[in-house]
Amino acid sequence: MKHLVHPSYFPNIATFAVIAQKEVCWEYMDNYQKQTYRNRTYVCTDNGKHILNIPIIHTGKGKERLKYKDVLLDNSYAWQRQHWRTLETAYRSSPFFEFYEDEIAPLFLEEHTHLMDFNLKTIEIICDCLQMDIPKERTTEYKSETKNTIDLRFLANAKTEYKFNTTEYIQVFSDRHTFIPNLSILDLLFNEGTNTLSYLKKLKLDFLDA
Numbered sequence: 283m284k285h286l287v288h289p290s291y292f293p294n295i296a297t298f299a300v301i302a303q304k305e306v307c308w309e310y311m312d313n314y315q316k317q318t319y320r321n322r323t324y325v326c327t328d329n330g331k332h333i334l335n336i337p338i339i340h341t342g343k344g345k346e347r348l349k350y351k352d353v354l355l356d357n358s359y360a361w362q363r364q365h366w367r368t369l370e371t372a373y374r375s376s377p378f379f380e381f382y383e384d385e386i387a388p389l390f391l392e393e394h395t396h397l398m399d400f401n402l403k404t405i406e407i408i409c410d411c412l413q414m415d416i417p418k419e420r421t422t423e424y425k426s427e428t429k430n431t432i433d434l435r436f437l438a439n440a441k442t443e444y445k446f447n448t449t450e451y452i453q454v455f456s457d458r459h460t461f462i463p464n465l466s467i468l469d470l471l472f473n474e475g476t477n478t479l480s481y482l483k484k485l486k487l488d489f490l491d492a
Contacts, residue, residue, distance in 0.1 A: 284419070284431045285490075288312070288350075288438035289401040290319035291336060292408070295482070296446045296489065297437050298467040301405070301417065302482035308402070309435055310420035313347040314338075318438045320350060321397055323466040327372045328455050331462050334365045338397055353397040366390035369468065376454050378475030382411050386468075408467055412479045432490060444489040449481065 284307045285300055293301070297319075300306060314320065321336040337356035341348060355361075366387065373379045385407055394400040402416075409416040427433075436442045448463040451474055462469075471478050 285434050286421070286428055286431050287434050288318075288320060289398055289405060290323070290438050291321055291334070291401050292323045292404045292466045292468050294319065294323070294437075294464050294466060295448060295470055295485070296444075296464050296487075297434075298408070298470075299482045299485040299487060300434060300437070300490075301409075302412075302414065302479060303485075303487065304432075306417040307419040307421060307431065308417060309424075310351055310398070311422065311424040312350050312435070313424075314350045314353045314397075315439075318440050320353075320401070320438055322440065323468075325369065325372055325466050326453050326455060326462050326469050327368065328458060330455075330459050331465070332368065332372070334368060334466075335361075336365075336397065336400075337361055351396070351398045355394055355397055355400065357393055357395075362390040362393075373454060373468070373472040376472040379472045381475060382471060385411055408471065411471060412482075414479060434490070437489075446489050447486060449485065451481070 285304045286309055287297060287300060287306050288309050290297060321338055323334050324331050325334060326332070337359050339354040339356045341354070389404060389407060406416045436444070446464060450461045451470065453461060453469065453473055470481065474481055
């Protein structure tokens with residue numbers, strides 16, 4: 283059975299575990315919503331959990347809702363440079379940063395226009411790193427209720443809490459703070475490297491019944 287998922291910015295570990303274990307269909311026709319993982323992700327720095335937020339251009343007028351696929355990136359602000367510098371500072375000393383650097387760095391060097399396209403590109407690059415295929419299927423119309431599909435669109439809501447027990451792994455700054463669960467897939471990739479896909483496939487997806 284297919285699982286309906288929002289393409290988010292370097293998805294968190296829970297979302298990527300779904301991509302690794304299940305048949306995924308991307309929600310392509312919904313409206314953009316604020317305060318979600320559509321334009322943010324969390325990484326681990328020396329100060330703990332840190333947000334990377336992508337600025338967007340707000341073009342909705344009045345009650346008009348903007349489609350997620352039409353959301354434009356605000357490139358008047360050098361957010362790509364800032365995000366990459368943060369990742370370098372946070373993960374340069376991790377076991378696998380240099381191993382994947384050449385594949386991931388170009389995402390922050392080339393200018394992109396649309397948020398969803400950029401998010402799908404981040405997922406594609408991670409899938410390449412893990413030597414797995416990125417899901418290709420997308421919705422062609424928006425449906426608030428789904429049939430014959432498991433609705434996991436709630437995973438994109440940054441304020442939604444769901445049951446997800448992450449197996450601890452060694453993080454870069456584990457000597458400064460306790461383990462921080464369910465960060466961006468980048469945290470897992472840079473710390474676990476070639477073990478990442480095996481790790482994802484072993485995780486229990488208890489939130490599928492949420």
